[in-house]
Structure formats: C-alpha cells, structure tokens
C-alpha cells in the first residue's frame with residue numbers, strides 16, 4: 001500500500017518517516033515550500049529525538065518521496081493521510097480551516113487525475129468532521145466512491161518515532177461498508193506484524209471522540225493531581241509524590257500521568273480540552289468537569305510564582321534562574337509552555353530573570369526577547385542568582401547536585417516544580433521547595 005501525507009508538521013513528518021523506515025512507500029506534501037525543501041534534504045525543521053536520523057535514511061533509501069504538487073501525490077497513492085494542524089480559534093473552538101482547505105485541494109486533485117485514494121483523517125478533529133470532509137470531496141470532485149476514514153493519533157512529542165512504531169492501540173473509524181477499514185486494518189497488521197497491537201474499528205464519529213476523550217482524560221488526571229498537590233503544599237510534612245505513588249498502585253487508578261507540576265502545556269492538551277468544551281456547548285451540554293480541568297490548568301503556573309513571592313515577599317531586583325522552557329523534556333516546543341506565564345509574571349514583578357533550556361533557546365528568544373538573559377548552560381544560568389526554578393525535567397538537570405546550587409548561587413533557594421530532585425537530599429544543603437511538598441517545620445532558611 002502506498003501512503004501519502006498532506007501536512008508534514010510534527011505528526012505528519014514523524015509518522016511518514018516511521019512508516020518509511022519499515023519499507024513502506026510514503027509520499028509527502030506540504031504547502032510550505034521552505035519546509036518541503038528542508039525535508040527533501042533530510043532535515044527535520046524541529047527537534048525530535050531520533051527523527052533526524054530516520055528521515056535521512058528514508059529519503060536516501062527512496063522510501064520517502066517529497067511531492068511538489070498534490071496531483072503528483074494523489075496519483076501515486078492508495079491512501080492519503082490528512083495531517084494538517086487544527087489550531088484553536090480565540091473562543092477555544094477548533095479551527096478546521098486547514099483540514100477543509102486540504103480536503104478542497106484533494107477534491108481538485110481527484111477531479112484532475114480521476115484517481116481517488118482512500119482519505120484518512122489523522123488530524124485531531126471534532127466528531128462529525130470526517131463525514132463533512134466526505135460530503136465536501138464528493139460534491140467538489142464529482143466522484144461518488146470516496147471513502148473517508150478516521151485514524152486518530154496517540155504519539156507524544158519527544159517519543160514520536162517510538163510511539164508510532166509501538167502504539168498501544170490503532171483506531172480506525174469508517175462509515176461505509178467497512179471495506180476501507182479492512183484495507184487499513186490489513187495495512188496496520190502488516191506494519192505491526194511482530195507485535196500484538198489491538199486494532200479497533202468504529203464509526204468515524206466514535207473514532208474522533210476517542211481521540212478527544214483520551215487527551216481530556218489524561219489532562220483531567222494532571223489537573224486532579226495538581227489540585228491534590230496544591231492541598232498537600234499547605235500541609236506540613238505532606239508530599240504529593242508519595243500520595244501519587246500510593247494511589248497509582250491501585251489498578252483502578254494506575255501510576256501514569258500523576259506527576260504534579262506547574263500545569264500541562266503543549267500543542268494538544270490545552271487546545272483539545274478547550275475544543276471539547278466548545279463542541280459540547282455547541283450541543284447544549286455544559287461539561288463542568290472539563291471546564292474545571294481547563295481552569296485549574298490555567299491557574300497552576302501561578303502556584304509557582306505565588307511560592308516565589310511567598311519566599312521573597314517582594315521579588316523586584318531579585319535574580320531568578322529558570323531552568324527548562326520547553327513544555328516538556330526532549331522537545332524545543334514552547335507552545336502553551338508553563339514557562340511563558342511564569343517568566344512573564346516574574347518580569348512583570350521586576351525580577352531579574354536568567355533562563356536556560358537544552359533545546360528550546362531559539363524558540364524562547366522569539367518569545368521573551370531582550371527581557372531575560374539567555375544562558376549557555378544550567379550552571380551559567382544559576383550563577384549569582386538567589387532563586388532557581390526548575391520547570392522542565394530534562395535529564396541534564398537531573399545531573400545537578402545540591403552542592404552545585406550551593407556553590408554557584410548567591411543564595412541557594414531551589415524551587416523544583418517538576419520533582420526532578422531527591423527532596424530529602426537537597427533539603428540538607430539548600431533551601432528547597434517543591435510543588436506539592438508541604439514544608440517540613442524547620443526549613444533551613446539560613447543555608
């Protein structure tokens with residue numbers, strides 16, 4: 001089966017390269033010609049572990065081909081995956097203009113080539129969208145036999161290749177006689193022939209809803225544990241990390257996505273929770289739990305800044321180091337990163353802010369500009385500061401010892417919002433605070 005990808009952003013490019021690495025003929029198209037040019041030279045336009053290597057290999061092996069027109073792609077493929085972005089509108093609802101734009105272009109290419117591959121929607125879209133895409137293509141391509149399937153994505157930034165090659169589940173939504181679903185199922189069975197990956201076949205609307213429910217549930221787990229963390233924080237000697245570990249042992253709860261912090265970020269959870277709220281409201285149902293998840297997450301970064309203000313009372317002219325700017329480790333992505341409201345608040349309160357991230361510095365420069373000092377290493381960043389806030393759990397930060405803070409900072413106060421460090425070990429050497437960790441009675445203020 002020859003597969004085409006329309007949209008070579010994070011999901012499209014990672015999935016295409018992963019498929020090509022398994023000797024599947026893949027064709028890619030994006031309407032950003034600069035991006036296409038980079039990819040054709042085997043260069044990934046963003047940071048994602050192991051993708052660079054994989055892309056180079058798949059381009060040079062010939063399994064991944066770049067197309068410079070949509071007709072070229074349509075003519076050569078049996079199935080075309082739509083993987084364009086679905087950003088938020090200002091009111092939180094989903095903006096489907098890129099998806100419908102891609103559908104219009106596909107329809108035009110089908111009309112010109114008289115070749116109609118199966119259309120597979122990979123982009124995250126609200127329930128009913130695949131059906132609308134089908135109607136749109138049938139109307140403008142003048143073809144009746146168009147099949148549009150939904151195949152939502154569960155890969156994560158930072159482990160996209162691994163996740164694509166080892167998914168926990170494949171969901172295929174299809175509304176016609178399921179003939180196309182069988183075709184896609186056979187494709188995935190071949191791709192994962194050495195593994196037992198469950199494949200679910202559903203309607204397109206159910207498949208679209210599975211994707212939103214998955215992300216909304218994970219976001220709910222995070223906002224829930226962050227709520228518990230905020231309570232623990234206010235109880236002497238209480239620690240959310242231990243609470244999470246204990247409840248995670250209950251098989252009905254499970255241990256994952258219970259890491260408290262400054263809130264979830266990225267291009268998916270914040271956007272998808274808002275889109276599901278808006279979609280639900282458009283169906284005249286008020287999803288109270290989702291609104292609470294969203295509000296809890298919007299306020300969570302301010303738990304960190306409130307802690308800094310509680311420690312210093314007035315942070316004007318206080319030198320503060322922020323380690324970790326990306327929305328999570330192993331990415332250079334700052335979309336909806338908690339570092340943005342936190343750094344902005346510190347700047348508003350006139351603190352002197354120094355920042356460092358192993359991969360996200362270029363993107364961060366575009367956001368914070370000259371308002372902060374950009375440093376070349378974690379040690380340079382903390383040097384001479386009175387407070388250090390850890391916002392992302394990069395491996396590099398885990399190597400830092402409490403003595404590094406004691407030696408390099410002018411006053412060693414460490415706020416670990418990602419629970420990177422061993423608290424009892426740090427508490428002996430520096431003034432240590434962590435999200436969800438109620439202060440022990442005798443905090444070592446004079447260190």
Ligand code: UGA
Nearest residue numbers: 153154155156157257258259261263264265266268327328
């Ligand atoms: C998320 C989902 O995990 C993927 O399954 C999904 O395919 C993807 O969205 C998408 O819809 O495209 P991603 O946003 O890449 O993936 O990253 P996650 O690892 O899920 O982390 C999201 C945010 O939650 C990060 O800010 C992370 O730091 C935060 N998080 C995660 C926590 O605060 N606590 C946790 O326990 C776990």
